[in-house]
Amino acid sequence: MGKIRLFIDHPLAAGQPVPLTDGQAHYLSSVMRQGAGNEIAVFNGRQGEWRARIAALGRKGGQVDPVAQARPQQDPPDLWLVFAPIKKARTDFIVEKAAELGAARIIPVQTDHTNAERIRQDRLQAHAVEAAEQCGGTFVPPVDDLQSLVRLLDGWDAGRRILWADEALVGAARTLAALPRGPWAVLIGPEGGWSEAERGRLRALPFVTPISLGPRILRADTAAVAALALWQSAAGDWGDAEAPQD
């Protein structure tokens, strides 16, 4: 933490110079007061984290030289987040938190009660990148463009289970204790909740497991963070290592 980490969409190899974008150069020079010779950490989402020396830095663009890999690539579990976009700030927040919590793919969907007509996919992707830079991760989840939930479910691979946050239910714990391993997606609805048509359709799908997030109505952003955390703890990579020594 405190360490400067940059996501660079470019292959990383010792001694192979990597170009900086204008934005990255501005951030390093004007915001972080860095200069040629300083060392930062870079990652490209595929080859782990690398130590890299700033070789050139101007107001427009610059270049870093990867020195050596500092940490191996660590991919998150195979968990997708499928969510209905809400107000701008809270949608940004959901993407940021999903990246922090180790979602492998983020899919915004239009539901019957979704007010959002379109999203700024590029802006949401940038939030995912920034979250990965901040949280020390080496993976950046791709953010899909907005699509219809109906179409998404029509083409869904039944091998990927869906953990469906259904506000009509109560009683999450027992279900979560028994979550089978394998590919999953967490499905979070819009502020307006699910339509009866959607609820009926989702109930009928064999790979959908409804869960409750308790007796209080959660905002969509809270529900997304809570459901991702519950999944990670029950079936993800939060429980895989040694238990706490206390």
Add this chain to the structure above:
Amino acid sequence: MGKIRLFIDHPLAAGQPVPLTDGQAHYLSSVMRQGAGNEIAVFNGRQGEWRARIAALGRKGGQVDPVAQARPQQDPPDLWLVFAPIKKARTDFIVEKAAELGAARIIPVQTDHTNAERIRQDRLQAHAVEAAEQCGGTFVPPVDDLQSLVRLLDGWDAGRRILWADEALVGAARTLAALPRGPWAVLIGPEGGWSEAERGRLRALPFVTPISLGPRILRADTAAVAALALWQSAAGDWGDAEAPQD
């Protein structure tokens, strides 16, 4: 949802008029376009949710008449959130989410690496009230003023366990499966993490259970939401009712 809900810090009884604050009157008239005769929902954090008729409404103040109790009082489990304040927006967010997720008391603390010198307790309390109004809850968690973690722990009742988010650990799941019932507090550190002194002190306390929130570094606000959700699912009121019918 969509229903207008107001927190009113006043006893509620059928036919006993209740005064509105200027802020509530402005919200009802100017923002929600309500007028005398309309019905809203009110709660005071102790007597459940009541249907109430707007008896008088002006730019300054007004009055509602409670008609009948619509829902009984529902208090959250005995879970406190103890957290180190961070940047303003994210601190507001933590309080909002803690209220949504059913924290019974919210205690901001100063830790060795906390940058915050003071907080606006009144503003944070207002966020907790707004969250309760929005999430359909009938309980509003009190928000304490900022205090030192050391002093808080010195006076701590050993009967209340502490679930301590220690970023140095990995492996939450096993611990959480075995959480004993009873009073708990979730303890979340600042962005800067825990000092070695704090870590040593917390490890030595018999009522402290360290947990991990996974291999990625979470922001303090994400950690607070994740830890509250995990506790609610493992030992709180998210698992008490009937299991999902799927």
